[in-house]
Amino acid sequence: MTVAILNIDWQTLADAVSLGGIYALMAVGIGLVFGVLRLVNFAYGQLIMAGAFALALGAEWNWPVWAAILLCFAVVLVLSFVMDRLVFRPLRGQSPAVMLVATFAVSFLLQSIAQLWFGSLGKIATSLAQLNRPWVIGGVDIRKISIVSVLVTLAALLALRALLERTDVGLHMRAASMDFRTARMLGVRANRVIGGAVLVSGLLAGIVAVLLTVQTPLVTPNFALRDTIVVLAGVVLGGLNRPIAATLGGFTIGFASGLLGGALPTNQSQYLDSFLFAAVILVLLVRPNGLFARQDGAAERL
Amino acid sequence: MIRTAQQLAAPVVLVLATALLGLGASSATQIYFLDALISVGIVVGLYIFIGNTGVLSFGHISFVAIGAWTAGVLTVPSSEKPAIMPNLGGFLRDTTVGNVPSLALAALAGGVFALVVGLPLMRLSGLAAGIATFAVLEIVHNMLRYYEKIGPGLNTFSSVPQTTGVWQAAVGALIAIGVAFAYQRSRFGRMLRASREDPAAATAAGISVYRQRLGAFVISGLVAGLAGGLYVHLLPLNTETVYLDLTFVTLAMLVIGGSSSLWGAVVGALAISALDSFLANAENGVTLFGGTLDFPDGTRVIVEGVLMALVLILRPSGLTGGREFSLGWLRR
Numbered sequence: 001m002t003v004a005i006l007n008i009d010w011q012t013l014a015d016a017v018s019l020g021g022i023y024a025l026m027a028v029g030i031g032l033v034f035g036v037l038r039l040v041n042f043a044y045g046q047l048i049m050a051g052a053f054a055l056a057l058g059a060e061w062n063w064p065v066w067a068a069i070l071l072c073f074a075v076v077l078v079l080s081f082v083m084d085r086l087v088f089r090p091l092r093g094q095s096p097a098v099m100l101v102a103t104f105a106v107s108f109l110l111q112s113i114a115q116l117w118f119g120s121l122g123k124i125a126t127s128l129a130q131l132n133r134p135w136v137i138g139g140v141d142i143r144k145i146s147i148v149s150v151l152v153t154l155a156a157l158l159a160l161r162a163l164l165e166r167t168d169v170g171l172h173m174r175a176a177s178m179d180f181r182t183a184r185m186l187g188v189r190a191n192r193v194i195g196g197a198v199l200v201s202g203l204l205a206g207i208v209a210v211l212l213t214v215q216t217p218l219v220t221p222n223f224a225l226r227d228t229i230v231v232l233a234g235v236v237l238g239g240l241n242r243p244i245a246a247t248l249g250g251f252t253i254g255f256a257s258g259l260l261g262g263a264l265p266t267n268q269s270q271y272l273d274s275f276l277f278a279a280v281i282l283v284l285l286v287r288p289n290g291l292f293a294r295q296d297g298a299a300e301r302l
Numbered sequence: 303m304i305r306t307a308q309q310l311a312a313p314v315v316l317v318l319a320t321a322l323l324g325l326g327a328s329s330a331t332q333i334y335f336l337d338a339l340i341s342v343g344i345v346v347g348l349y350i351f352i353g354n355t356g357v358l359s360f361g362h363i364s365f366v367a368i369g370a371w372t373a374g375v376l377t378v379p380s381s382e383k384p385a386i387m388p389n390l391g392g393f394l395r396d397t398t399v400g401n402v403p404s405l406a407l408a409a410l411a412g413g414v415f416a417l418v419v420g421l422p423l424m425r426l427s428g429l430a431a432g433i434a435t436f437a438v439l440e441i442v443h444n445m446l447r448y449y450e451k452i453g454p455g456l457n458t459f460s461s462v463p464q465t466t467g468v469w470q471a472a473v474g475a476l477i478a479i480g481v482a483f484a485y486q487r488s489r490f491g492r493m494l495r496a497s498r499e500d501p502a503a504a505t506a507a508g509i510s511v512y513r514q515r516l517g518a519f520v521i522s523g524l525v526a527g528l529a530g531g532l533y534v535h536l537l538p539l540n541t542e543t544v545y546l547d548l549t550f551v552t553l554a555m556l557v558i559g560g561s562s563s564l565w566g567a568v569v570g571a572l573a574i575s576a577l578d579s580f581l582a583n584a585e586n587g588v589t590l591f592g593g594t595l596d597f598p599d600g601t602r603v604i605v606e607g608v609l610m611a612l613v614l615i616l617r618p619s620g621l622t623g624g625r626e627f628s629l630g631w632l633r634r
Contacts, residue, residue, distance in 0.1 A: 040429060090615040096429060100358065101557055102614045108550050109607030116604070229440070236433040273444040277437035285422050288430045 008263045014146035016258030020251040021153030022211050026231040027250025028160060029204035031243050035177030036197045037088060038096055040240075042103040044205060045228030046110035047083075051076040051209030052219040053114060056123035065127045073206040079110075080202035084194065107225075114221040122220035125213040132214065145214045156207055157247070160200065164243070169196045177243075230257060233280045239290020248292045253280075305628060310483050312627035313568040314476060317342060320572060321472035332468065334582075336536055338575030339471035342568055343529030344548075345555045346478040349567035350522035352556060354491060355515050356498035357427055360549055361419070361435030364442035365523045367544035368415050369408035369530025371446060371453045374462045374539070377404045382461045389450035401465045405474075405531040412527015413520050420519035424512050427501075439549065447541045458540040466536040474532045478525045482564050490517055498562075547603075551578075554610040560620025565627040570620065577609075578602055 030044050054075040058068025087106055091099050131148060134141040164170035169192070175183040176193045184190055212224060231250050238249015257276055261269055283291055317339065324335025348362050375390070380398045383390060399407065423434050446453055453459070485491045494514040497504035501511055533539065551574070559570020581602040613620065 040432075087611055087615070094614075094618055098557075098614055098618055100429075100432060101553060102611055104550060105554065105607045105610040105614070108547075108603055109611070112603035112607065116601075229436070233433055233437060236429060240429065270448045271444060274441045277440045277444075280437045281423070281434050284426060284430050284434050288426055 008259065010140045011142060011146075012259065012262035014142045014150075015262055016255045018146040018149040018153075018211075019258035020253075020255035021150050022208055023227070023231050023234060023254030023257075024247045024251040025153055025156060025204050025208050026227065027235045027238065027246045028157070028243060029201040029208070030231065030235050031240065031246035032173070032197045032204075033088075033201045034235075034240055034246075035243065036173060036180065036194050037092065037099075038180075039088060039091070039099040039103065040096065040232065041201075042100060042228065042232070043083065043107035043110060044201075044231075045224040046107050046114075047076050047079055047202065047205040048209045048212065048224040048228075049114060049219070049221065050079050050110065051206050052125060052213045052223050053118060053123065055127060055209065055213050056125035056219045059125050059127045060123065063127075068127050069210055072209055073203070076206040076209065077199065077202045080198050080205070081195075084198045088194075088198075111221045111225070118221065120221060122218055122223070124217050125219055126217055128210070128214045129217060145211070148214075149211045152207060152211065156204065163200070169193070173197055230254075230276065233277065237280055237283050237291055239293025241289070241293055245290055245292035249290065252291070306487075308628055309565070309626040310479075313479050313565055316568055316572055317472060317475045317479065321468050324468045324472075331579075333537075334575070334579035336466060336468065336471045337579070338572055339468075339475045340466070340529055340533050340536060341552065341555060341575050342475040342571045343471075343478045343532065344526060344552050345559075345567045345571040346475070346482050346564065347522045347526035347529055348552055348556050349561065349564060350482050350485060350525060351515075351518050353562050353564070353567065354486060354494045354498060354518050356562075357515065358432045359435040359519075360432060360553075361438035362522065362526050363544055363549045363552065364439045365412040365416055365526035366530035366533065366548070367442055367446060367541070369412040369527030370459070370534035370539055370544060371530075372411040372527070373404040373408040373531035374459045374534040375453055376407060377401065377463055377535070378459075378461050379463075386457065386461055387450065387454050389455075390453075391451040394452065401463065401535065405528060405535075408531025408534075409524045409528035412530060413524035415527075416520045416523025417516070420516045420523075424515045424519060439545070443541055443545050454540075456541070458538045459534060460538050462534050462538065464535060464537070466532045471532055471536070474528060477528065479564065479568065481521060481525055482567075485518070485521055486564065490514055494518055551606065554606055558610055558613045558620060560622035560624040562619070562624035563622055563626045566620050566622040566624055569622055573621070574606065577605070581605055 026044065026048075030041055033039060033041050051072040054072040055068050058071050063071070083106060087102055088099075091102055131145040132143055134143050135147065164174055172183065172188045172193045173196060175186070175188055176190075180190070183193075208224075212227070213219060216223070230253055234249040234251075234253030235246045236249070237253060238247070239245030253276065256279075257272065260272055260275065264272065287293075320335055320338055324332055324339070327335060344362070344366055347365070348359070351357070351359055351362065375387070375394050376397060376399045378386060378398070380396070383395055419438050423431065423438070426434050447456060449455070486495070493504070493509045494517075496507070497509055497511045497514060505511060530544070533544075552571075555570040555574045556567055557570070558574060559568070560566025585601055617623070
């Protein structure tokens with residue numbers, strides 16, 4: 001471990017922070033929908049995958065970068081709404097386990113549709129590749145994308161905070177995630193709030209798709225699948241019942257995974273997933289409600 | 303009494319019918335029947351835990367994987383071990399057992415691993431349990447993939463004697479069904495089902511939910527391990543065969559059949575297997591009612607995904623409604 005710590009250079013650190021940021025965005029996207037629907041969306045990664053394929057197609061058709069990004073957002077948003085309408089809405093009120101299994105099904109469905117459409121070899125999204133070139137800051141090379149993702153993450157999180165705390169929709173969303181039934185009785189419109197959450201979560205998926213394709217330009221049907229699994233673990237690790245806890249959980253697991261992945265030699269870093277998930281199990285055993293959640297709440301029903 | 307007999311007989315008859323059809327089938331199509339029978343074993347293993355506890359587990363395929371690795375490593379002929387698994391640890395390198403002992407050891411390994419994992423994990427419930435069992439699957443997959451002292455690592459498990467025939471697969475499925483049936487009718491099974499319906503009331507009645515869940519977890523680990531052993535003797539596996547796709551397919555079978563009854567588990571496993579083999583044929587082109595169907599590769603997962611989502615939306619308790627089989631059901 002001591003050797004591993006010595007191996008950390010500025011680029012590894014920057015990569016870890018930017019991966020943490022991206023995972024934090026995904027965690028917020030998953031956490032927002034969970035807040036209003038009590039639904040853990042396993043298919044969130046496939047929204048990102050769809051967006052990434054849109055970017056790859058944009059690059060293939062030689063569209064300008066802004067048009068490709070626009071297409072990416074359009075695809076992700078339309079898909080989130082279709083998912084909400086066709087799957088989430090009919091399942092409202094079912095047990096979390098049933099909904100989790102349903103999103104599991106949606107996730108596999110979208111993956112195999114992508115496989116039919118684009119083949120398993122995937123496509124390459126190159127439109128933003130110049131962001132992989134380094135900037136020299138104080139004699140240290142740092143890839144532009146690391147800095148851009150950190151900035152974008154910060155901007156998105158601040159905008160989200162403003163939305164949640166300064167607008168009526170945000171207030172309704174927060175009320176709904178505290179207690180949906182009471183919120184409805186007090187005049188919060190269920191469909192509007194859920195629509196809002198799905199929209200914001202889709203926007204975040206779009207942002208993540210853009211940022212991830214810069215780092216991993218090869219888009220395959222299982223793009224972002226592993227990231228989603230790790231983020232889900234991170235979200236539960238942080239605590240699902242509070243957005244800030246979920247965000248911190250996402251950041252923590254992304255940062256840890258980026259740092260260890262970059263610093264450990266290959267013969268150790270291939271076991272990174274084992275360490276990561278063992279840590280997840282340990283934390284869940286000690287604090288089942290999550291690392292950053294309030295533990296003083298009413299005891300969970302068995 | 304008659305009702306009890308019906309409940310056990312119905313799944314047994316279904317399995318025997320599948321086995322008989324499999325015996326009559328050509329060797330090219332027999333593989334589908336064998337696959338279906340092994341699926342019954344895995345899904346019944348899943349059912350013993352999920353059905354009786356109502357707690358979701360994404361980790362059971364790791365028990366299947368461990369069973370498969372145990373049976374596989376121990377039955378590859380010792381002359382071929384150095385070629386396939388050069389880094390194998392001492393004991394595993396020097397030991398080779400026969401077919402039946404390897405299956406027993408596979409079940410044992412699945413059960414022991416479930417015990418070790420379950421001791422801490424069975425304290426969790428709800429989403430935490432779902433994620434924690436998922437983490438177990440990830441860890442086992444990761445270790446089997448890279449730790450070459452216990453198996454072939456990234457390579458496919460070749461040279462395992464392919465001994466799983468129709469009768470062995472059928473006996474495996476019947477053992478799974480018998481164990482599940484005996485367990486759910488036992489005192490422990492009933493205590494666990496009571497805790498599924500109302501954990502607080504069950505605890506108040508003096509039931510240790512933790513202990514009962516752990517028991518079910520270990521028994522389901524034994525059954526899943528046995529199914530894994532049969533699986534590795536059927537066709538050459540690798541770590542990807544016993545990972546997310548199999549987790550998805552077996553969960554889909556259980557949910558579509560109806561996760562709270564043994565009948566549902568068996569019906570789901572056989573129905574989806576039948577559909578799956580039909581679609582697999584259709585991906586290669588099949589003639590039906592005079593026309594030729596030719597679906598592109600990947601159709602299977604799409605159809606299963608849609609079907610699973612539809613069942614969850616329209617009939618959340620599954621095709622069988624989560625009830626055991628009874629003849630009165632047909633008359634209505």
